[in-house]
Amino acid sequence: MTRNESEGALASVRYIVDDVQAAIDFYTTHLGFTVLTAFPPAFADVVRGPLRLLLSGPTSSGARATPADAAGCGRNRIHLVVDDVEAERERLRQAGVEFRSDIVSGPGGRQVLVADPAGNLVELFTPADRR
Template sequence: MSDTSVNVRYMVDDVDAAVEWYVRHLGFSLISNHAPAFADVKRGALRLLLSGPTSSAGRPMPDGEQPRPGGWNRIHLVVDDLLAEVARLRIAGVRLRNDVVTGPGGSQILLVDPSGNLVELFQPARR
């Protein structure tokens, strides 16, 4: 496989709300929108597939379990100035899951999209 893009699927409750959130707050650009079922957005090499309850990805599994948003898996976006991004997102009313956490590798914070999916913003430690 020589494709340099990475595709990640998030289940969302509302495709249009998810598209607006990712484009407005995190700088994604719209590739296509087939709401209410599906849309895809792109940032750099990341293509994020936003699948609503009526998408093929939203169909129940053989055991009856329904795919749904949420969980602790997340996309990880590297930023140059985490504190500036946090301030900008707070002003915009974006829901933050925690405060900035700093460790030996850098600093991070978790954002919550309109469906409850997590997005991690990460600023690497200066070396």
């Protein structure tokens, strides 16, 4: 498979991180990602299903291309479906992961927000039909 074919099968999201190795450790240890490539301290990419998460450190070209006034903009986050959001919350709490919300329920399901070591948000979501 060529690089373009493998990239076409994945959706890629870039997160700017302060410490690439800490981000690798967080996503692989706590959220079930696997490492595709790793070049700390500049860059790594980790994969979970069809999601390729680009982890760009301060020296990466992706981080350098971000305007200084764009830092902290938006409320964007990656969205990971889990079987039981309460069980995931408890597992991650015991591991010392930082939560940015309580569990919130809505018509579509339940969600909770966690932060990676750089403060990027990850939404863990259990659809209503899995409650």
